[in-house]
Amino acid sequence: MQNNCIYLDNNATTRVDPEVIEVMLPYLTDYYGNPSSMHTFGGQVGKAVRTAREQLAAMLGADESEIVYTSCGTEGDNAAIRAALLAQPEKRHIITTQVEHPAVLNVCKQLETQGYTVTYLSVNHQGQLDLDELEASLTGNTALVTIMYANNETGTIFPIEQIGLRVKEYGAIFHVDAVQAVGKIPLNMKTSTVDMLTLSGHKLHGPKGIGALYIRRGVRFRPFILGGHQERGRRAGTENVPAIIALGKAAELELLHLEEATTRERKLRDRLEQTLLATIPNCVVNGDVTQRLPNTTNIGFKYIEGEAILLLLNKYGICASSGSACTSGSLEPSHVLRAMGLPYTTLHGSIRFSLCRYTTEAEIDRVIEVMPSIVERLRALSPFKNDEAGWLQGQEQALAHR
Numbered sequence: 001m002q003n004n005c006i007y008l009d010n011n012a013t014t015r016v017d018p019e020v021i022e023v024m025l026p027y028l029t030d031y032y033g034n035p036s037s038m039h040t041f042g043g044q045v046g047k048a049v050r051t052a053r054e055q056l057a058a059m060l061g062a063d064e065s066e067i068v069y070t071s072c073g074t075e076g077d078n079a080a081i082r083a084a085l086l087a088q089p090e091k092r093h094i095i096t097t098q099v100e101h102p103a104v105l106n107v108c109k110q111l112e113t114q115g116y117t118v119t120y121l122s123v124n125h126q127g128q129l130d131l132d133e134l135e136a137s138l139t140g141n142t143a144l145v146t147i148m149y150a151n152n153e154t155g156t157i158f159p160i161e162q163i164g165l166r167v168k169e170y171g172a173i174f175h176v177d178a179v180q181a182v183g184k185i186p187l188n189m190k191t192s193t194v195d196m197l198t199l200s201g202h203k204l205h206g207p208k209g210i211g212a213l214y215i216r217r218g219v220r221f222r223p224f225i226l227g228g229h230q231e232r233g234r235r236a237g238t239e240n241v242p243a244i245i246a247l248g249k250a251a252e253l254e255l256l257h258l259e260e261a262t263t264r265e266r267k268l269r270d271r272l273e274q275t276l277l278a279t280i281p282n283c284v285v286n287g288d289v290t291q292r293l294p295n296t297t298n299i300g301f302k303y304i305e306g307e308a309i310l311l312l313l314n315k316y317g318i319c320a321s322s323g324s325a326c327t328s329g330s331l332e333p334s335h336v337l338r339a340m341g342l343p344y345t346t347l348h349g350s351i352r353f354s355l356c357r358y359t360t361e362a363e364i365d366r367v368i369e370v371m372p373s374i375v376e377r378l379r380a381l382s383p384f385k386n387d388e389a390g391w392l393q394g395q396e397q398a399l400a401h402r
């Protein structure tokens, strides 16, 4: 097990905070009762679950009754989308964006085969939406608008409340995938236009296998999973008690650390980004640099492959990510960067570094130290080096030979 790596892949998953582990452990060992049981042994577990729900609600500025636990962010997205459609069977139109997480995009794609019409809003070169396009797409037939708060690949933040005001004019349900925003941006559901909001434990220093869906009081919700009456009949199945307790603690800690941690992360991120841009020729930042998560930078290193950069970083024990779905060996670049209309030269050589409150100055120094030579080495091997036309031709040939 490698556990001394420089972990800059926090948008993929995060380390569980030791305080979170400490509070959840007793619910795996001694307090294993069922929170729905009538006896005191189960009842005390039920009480702990209620406390955890209060902690999570407090972070969101929500009421406890508006929280439904799920198994992950993906389930939250699926449940919200299905529920919104079931609640308004007469409406057959959905609006989303081209840059959503697959947990939203793939549900929408399936719904298209089931008689729904889906509008996929485009983004500009900075990854931002055009609110006029949204306005023009909304109709009385629009059941649901599902748009992410912040993009997992670039960190670009969408103007959620401005979007929500427009959505409300048309009476559609507004769902927001806030998996990347929670814990990084202050949220207050009391003053928000959002009807449903998805979050996930493992993206905010909680464990994997737990998430939550915020459902505004008064929003008609039809459950996705049927069975017992847990979660007020909105999500059946015995509660994942240790993970729920953990998520409560994780939420409390996120709220506690939010301001100080994001200020620190932004400074480290900016130093990393500015130094790499100053020391490495032909690289660009992808995404909206003004409306952006404080922990994320996505940088395109022209003329080389992101996967090759990752492999070399990995040799130094540095974990980062490329936006592309290249794990299968295909040359298919990230759908997010493609939607932004980035040139071919940048599309393939883009790397995401995502920081967290555990990231240190020394770790950032190390990345700044090794990156220039990594890029130089790969560019030296690249037959086309700084020749854009030649590089393009090579990529096209590679694609043709697949």
Ligand SMILES: *Cc1c(COP(=O)(O)O)cnc(C)c1O
Residues within 6 Å of the ligand: 011, 012, 071, 072, 073, 074, 075, 101, 103, 148, 150, 151, 152, 177, 178, 179, 180, 200, 201, 202, 203, 211
């Ligand atoms: C990680 C992520 C998800 C999926 O959450 P899981 O808990 O891993 O299922 C959904 N949306 C976004 C934006 C994410 O980053």
